[in-house]
Amino acid sequence: MPRLEADAVASLKLINVPSDHMFIAEYSHGEWRKARIQAYRPVPFSPLALGLHYAQIVFEGMKAYHMQDGRVGVFRTPRHQERFTISLERMLMPPVPAELFAEAIHTLVDVDRQWVPPGPDASYYIRPFVIATEERMGLKAADEFSFMVVGGPFKPVYTRPLRVKVEREFTRAAPGGTGYAKCAGNYAAAMYPTKLAQDAGFDQVIWTDAKQHDHVEESGTMNLMFFIDGALVTPPTGDTILKGVTRESVIQIARDLGYDVIERPISVEELTEGIPSGRVTEAFGVGTAASVAPIATISVDGTDYQLRVDDDCRMFALKNRLNDIRFGRVEDVHGWMTIVDGTAR
């Protein structure tokens, strides 16, 4: 892996590479032990580590920002920790206590703070995860795990407006399933349908409900939002729609800006009728990786529906306010940022 060179982070020549350090702790006999920061390096597992075979693996994705006054801040650590707990519970894995989670992330970001690139779009991506490490021939719920946190400088992947396909055949999440958990298997299962869509010229799929495939749920690994009749409309979260931290934050910002916000199911038909008639004016995905990703084309059963994407779109007002908070350009009225103060170096 390339190591840090002068200005390489600032000029963003180094992206999508891990920073110098990682956090690791091990769980056995009912408790987390030996929490430590170490040099980033491969970790040894038994080839029979249960997580490698049966996908007892849960992760989070979050970000730190190089704020305009030079401070480094992490976005909504407590929210990510809460969701981590929900995902771990669903996979029958031990919770990571809030203090351990926060300390792991904030210490890693602090130690590697020179890896946090300046804005306007750049950030430091943080990947906490737990994997079952117990060595065992045969299926069993593990009793031994590792909790690790790695990270590195990041720039958004989606730069142009997306062309997405409403998925009518494959299913991401079903009622009673694991769609609400950030567990590894969900992402493996999504790769094949996503590849088929990409081969057909789309950037992503819009997942629909498992039973009828007639209501939209998420776009790739982002929550889905629309402006319909002037209001911000998004499907409610539940066991098939992941509770995005970005989604929740954008909803709060929309309310702060005085927009109407409606959480309700959205049918495919509402889009195929509402886009041509002008009732549906904007569509976009929201998630930690891309922040706000505009959607320009929605394809339904072979027909393209085009949406306007320009500077007047309200999704950009939401995105700008979100970034203003993350980069410290406006007051953090909701207390979303944890400032990492340099004491761990």
Ligand SMILES: *Cc1c(COP(=O)(O)O)cnc(C)c1O
């Ligand atoms: C991570 C993820 C999201 C977005 O969640 P954020 O907390 O906003 O990053 C949405 N949907 C799925 C399926 C995800 O995995």
